[in-house]
Amino acid sequence: MHPRKALAVPLAAILIAALTGTTPAAADTPAIKVENNATQPVFSRADAIKQTVFVEVAGTDSDNDGAPDRVAVDILRPKETDQGLKVPVIMEASPYYAGGNDVSNHPVDVDENGNPLPTLKALANKLAAEPFDGYYDNYFVPRGYAIALVENLGSGRATGCPTSGDRNETAGPKAAIDWLNGRAKGFDAAGNPVQATWSTGKVGMIGVSYNGTLPNAVAATGVEGLETIVPIAAISSWYDYYRANGGVLAPGGFQGEDLDVLAKYVLTRENGQEACGALIDQITATQDRITGDYSPVWDARNYMNDVGKVKASVFVVHGLNDWNVKTKQFAQWWYALAKQNVPRKIWLHQGTHMNPFSLRTVEWLRQLHGWFDHWLYGIDSGIMREPQADVEIAAGQWAQHKSWPLPGATAVPLHLGAGQRLSLAPRPLSAKESFVDQKARTAEQLVEATGSDPNRLAYTTGELPADVRISGTPTVSVRASFKNGASPYLTALLVDYGTDVRPNGSLLSTGQTYCYGQGVPGDTGCTTLRVLGTATTPYKIVTRGWLDVRNRHRPDKTEPLRPGKEYTFTWDFQPTDYLFKKGHRLGLVIISTDYDYTLRYPPGTEITVSPGHSSLRLPMVTPARW
Numbered sequence: 001m002h003p004r005k006a007l008a009v010p011l012a013a014i015l016i017a018a019l020t021g022t023t024p025a026a027a028d029t030p031a032i033k034v035e036n037n038a039t040q041p042v043f044s045r046a047d048a049i050k051q052t053v054f055v056e057v058a059g060t061d062s063d064n065d066g067a068p069d070r071v072a073v074d075i076l077r078p079k080e081t082d083q084g085l086k087v088p089v090i091m092e093a094s095p096y097y098a099g100g101n102d103v104s105n106h107p108v109d110v111d112e113n114g115n116p117l118p119t120l121k122a123l124a125n126k127l128a129a130e131p132f133d134g135y136y137d138n139y140f141v142p143r144g145y146a147i148a149l150v151e152n153l154g155s156g157r158a159t160g161c162p163t164s165g166d167r168n169e170t171a172g173p174k175a176a177i178d179w180l181n182g183r184a185k186g187f188d189a190a191g192n193p194v195q196a197t198w199s200t201g202k203v204g205m206i207g208v209s210y211n212g213t214l215p216n217a218v219a220a221t222g223v224e225g226l227e228t229i230v231p232i233a234a235i236s237s238w239y240d241y242y243r244a245n246g247g248v249l250a251p252g253g254f255q256g257e258d259l260d261v262l263a264k265y266v267l268t269r270e271n272g273q274e275a276c277g278a279l280i281d282q283i284t285a286t287q288d289r290i291t292g293d294y295s296p297v298w299d300a301r302n303y304m305n306d307v308g309k310v311k312a313s314v315f316v317v318h319g320l321n322d323w324n325v326k327t328k329q330f331a332q333w334w335y336a337l338a339k340q341n342v343p344r345k346i347w348l349h350q351g352t353h354m355n356p357f358s359l360r361t362v363e364w365l366r367q368l369h370g371w372f373d374h375w376l377y378g379i380d381s382g383i384m385r386e387p388q389a390d391v392e393i394a395a396g397q398w399a400q401h402k403s404w405p406l407p408g409a410t411a412v413p414l415h416l417g418a419g420q421r422l423s424l425a426p427r428p429l430s431a432k433e434s435f436v437d438q439k440a441r442t443a444e445q446l447v448e449a450t451g452s453d454p455n456r457l458a459y460t461t462g463e464l465p466a467d468v469r470i471s472g473t474p475t476v477s478v479r480a481s482f483k484n485g486a487s488p489y490l491t492a493l494l495v496d497y498g499t500d501v502r503p504n505g506s507l508l509s510t511g512q513t514y515c516y517g518q519g520v521p522g523d524t525g526c527t528t529l530r531v532l533g534t535a536t537t538p539y540k541i542v543t544r545g546w547l548d549v550r551n552r553h554r555p556d557k558t559e560p561l562r563p564g565k566e567y568t569f570t571w572d573f574q575p576t577d578y579l580f581k582k583g584h585r586l587g588l589v590i591i592s593t594d595y596d597y598t599l600r601y602p603p604g605t606e607i608t609v610s611p612g613h614s615s616l617r618l619p620m621v622t623p624a625r626w
Contacts, residue, residue, distance in 0.1 A: 030080035032087075032144035037381050039373055041142035043078035048141050051075050053194050054157070056185040057175040062153060062160040062168045063275040069153055069160030071172040073179075073186075076137050077146035081198035088202040088227075088376035089180055090140055091148040093173035093218075094211040095266035098156030103264045105256030106289060109439070109600045112486035114290040135357060136206070139365060145372070146199070150176045152214070154276055155268045161276035162266045163283065164259040165238045165301040170217040177203050177218070181225040202376045205312075206230040208355050209325060210266075212317075216333065222309035228375035230368065232317040233325045233353050236333035238301035239294055239555075241325065245571050246551020246558070247489055248292040248599050252323030252353075255596060259297075260284040289599075292548055294556035307336040313343040315371050317356055320392075320576055324353040327543075331473060331575035334404070343384065345371070346404050348577055349392040360398065393469070393579050404577070405472035409619040414461070414588075416611035420452075422459040422588055429612035433457055437487045437592035437607065439600035447495050447539055447589050457609055459616075460497060460587040468580040472619030474573040476545060478590065479613035483563040485605025490547045490569055491594040494576075494616075496540045498584035539587075545573035546598060566610065588616050 033040040057069040071093075081087055107116040137147045153160030153172045163169055178184035181201040186194045203226050205215035212234030219229050235241050242258050243249055250257060260283045267276055286297045299305065314337055318330035330346075337344050345367075349359050356364050367390075370381035387400035401407070417427025438455045446456040476492045550558045552569050561567065580586050592607060593600055 029084040030078075031085065032377070034379060037373075037379055038369060039143040039145075039377060039379070043080060043142045043144060045138055045141050047079045048076050048137075049079050049082060051077075051194075052189065053179070053186040053196075054189070055175050055179045056187075057153070057160065057171045058184060060153075060160065060168050060171045060175075062163065062279065064279075065159070065275065067159075069168070069172070070158060071153060071160075071176060072151040072157035073176050074149040074151075075146060076141055077198060078141060078144065081146065085144070086198055086200045087144050087146050088200045088204070088372075089146045089148050090136055090372065090376075091150060091173065091176065091203050091205045092136065092207045092211055093150035093152055093176070093205065093214040094207065095152040095155040095162055095169075096210065097149065097151050098268040100265040101267065103261050105254065105261055106258055108250070108256045108598075112602055114486075114599065114601070116289075135365075139369070140372070143369070145376070148176065148180075148203075152266070154263075154272065155266050158269055159275075160269075161272075161279050162263045163279065164263045165213065165217065165235065167300060170214070170221060173205065173214055173218050174221055174223050177223050177225045200376075201225045202227045204228040204230065204372050204376050206232070207234075208232040209234070209353065213325075216303050219310045219312045219314070220303040220306035222306075222311050224311075226312045228313040228315065228371065230315040230317065230371070231330075231333075232355060233319060233322055234316075234329065234333075235325055236303050236329045237298070239298035240328050240332070242287075243292050243294070243298070243555075244546040245548060246292050246294070246555045247546055247548030248289050249546055250597050251325065252596065254324070258289060259287045259301075291550070291558045293551065293558055294554075304332060304336055307333070308340060310337065310340065310342055313375050315345045315347075315368075317347040317349075319349055319351040319354060320578070321350060322353045327574045327576060328473075328572070338403075345383070345386075345388055347390045348404065350395055359392075363398075391471075391577055393577065405619060406469075406577070406621045409471045409621045411472075411475075411617045412620045414586075414616045414618065416459045416588070416609075416614045416616070418611070420457065420459050422461045422586065422616065427612060432608050432610050434606055434608040435591075436603070437485060437489075437601075437605040438603040439593045439595065440603075442595045443491065443493055443541065443544070443589075443591060446591055447493060447541060447587075455591065457590045458495075458587060459589075459611070460495075460585045463583050463585060464580055465582065467582050467622060468586065468618075469578070469621040470580075470618045471577045471621050473575040474543065474545075474619060475570060475617045476573065476588065477568060477570040477615050477617075479566055479568050479610040481564050481566045481608045482549065482561050483606050483608075485602070487592045487601040487605040488548045488550050488561075489592045489594065489598050489601075490549055490571070490607070491591045491598065492545045492571070492573065492616075493587075493589040493591070494542045494544070494573055494618075495587035495589055496542050496578070496580055496584055497587055498538060498581060542578050543573045543576045544594070544597075545571050546594060547571035566608075568613070 033042045053073045054070045055073055060069045109117045150173045151158045154162035175184045179186045180196045180199045188194050212231040215229035215231045216234050216236055260280055263280045316330050370383035373379040373381045374383050389401040389404040392398050414422050415426045418430030435457050436454055
């Protein structure tokens with residue numbers, strides 16, 4: 001594609017100038033082309049200008065070297081920006097562009113006091129997110145956008161130190177936005193001052209995982225010029241990434257990781273250990289892997305505190321089977337944005353921790369293009385008149401909804417009863433039931449077991465007479481006592497039991513491994529059908545919830561339990577949107593240690609549950625008449 005020069009100032013350019021505050025292009029100045037209410041690909045990606053700018057992060061000296069920290073910003077922009085064309089910027093900030101280090105995770109087998117046992121530490125194998133997905137530049141530069149990749153503090157060519165999500169990390173990409181708006185200093189590699197004369201000052205941030213978390217963090221500062229963010233699989237509170245309801249918890253697949261491990265992983269700057277070792281040691285000393293309590297360390301990394309400052313519109317994207325950045329991260333952010341009336345849109349898919357590009361490529365690009373055109377160019381693309389929520393309820397089965405959770409979703413209680421039954425009707429008070437905690441079997445193994453089991457309690461409905469859809473955040477309330485052990489965890493598993501699970505519409509046979517969403521064999525979203533007696537029992541753990549029972553009243557305060565005394569424990573599951581099919585059974589499985597997520601205390605804790613005083617509450621969309 002070759003750039004075209006406008007012979008006259010197009011009407012679209014005049015309208016856009018009025019909306020963006022820019023000066024209309026002169027007759028010989030290059031201009032974007034708008035057709036069918038969308039920017040068109042008239043600029044050459046191959047001829048685009050590449051430059052690197054080192055932006056000063058005023059007021060931040062995280063490595064304590066006496067000079068302000070700096071971030072490196074790689075820019076790709078249409079060559080016409082050197083001929084007077086002004087363009088907005090799509091920005092992706094990341095600590096992963098320079099790769100990562102091999103770092104030992106914390107041991108998760110602990111003694112009765114929560115102190116690590118002297119076991120072999122496993123090397124972290126956290127894969128760096130793709131630093132450049134390859135479609136932001138290919139798709140958007142020809143349509144009149146610049147792409148800016150920001151190396152976060154402590155990584156690559158940046159100075160400063162990584163601290164896993166607190167304010168000094170937020171300051172890096174914020175400074176880049178300030179530079180694009182003429183409010184911060186930028187320099188080339190030789191130290192010469194550089195200004196973004198080609199920028200309209202309007203910025204949209206996007207990214208996956210850590211790269212999606214930084215947009216949330218920066219938006220929470222209220223920085224001028226950040227018009228929109230697209231956080232994909234993003235964190236809104238780091239406490240809920242490494243902790244849950246008072247308990248130490250791992251992100252899925254990275255058992256034993258914590259704030260300090262991640263900071264060490266992304267510390268790829270020159271002389272990193274010398275410059276940042278003491279600061280990371282302080283994180284290790286204060287993150288508290290014993291109690292798991294909420295503290296000032298976590299409060300400094302909680303973007304929910306500043307959601308009232310968000311001025312940017314927000315396009316949230318998350319996988320409903322993402323057990324790395326769990327679904328509570330998007331849901332609590334989404335709920336808070338709604339209360340603030342922030343312009344927003346949401347995509348929820350059945351994939352795992354991933355970019356949605358490969359799920360629904362054409363529709364994803366259509367909506368993302370319309371979103372950026374609307375918020376960065378002021379074009380009436382129609383995107384804000386479309387339904388707010390796109391939800392994939394089964395593989396490839398998408399529907400649009402007015403909002404999320406789905407309108408009409410109501411919390412419906414299900415009651416636990418004798419015979420390990422779960423039902424809508426309250427059950428007669430039944431005898432107490434007990435199980436003994438262990439630390440060797442996974443949640444999947446405990447769910448798969450049939451009949452009674454000494455290491456868990458399982459309650460199931462009969463076969464559902466109709467489809468049951470839930471949308472939102474389930475909760476569970478359990479009346480229980482603890483004795484003869486040290487494990488402080490209660491873990492609840494919401495399970496779908498059925499014999500006709502069909503990933504992507506295909507039938508399964510015994511011994512076949514299948515995955516939900518975009519998982520691959522070996523992922524936590526996968527399982528293998530096994531012969532149990534004369535039949536197979538496929539299942540899916542729909543969602544989970546964890547509680548440190550010492551934090552039964554509040555996440556920032558540990559309160560010991562009296563052995564044998566009954567308490568009522570209430571906690572949340574990870575939010576979800578899921579359809580239980582007619583003929584399936586809905587199950588609640590209660591365990592203590594969750595092998596892949598919680599700390600593993602010595603086995604032997606005996607937990608006694610009073611079913612008649614316990615219940616499960618599901619946000620049901622479909623009528624509860626069964």
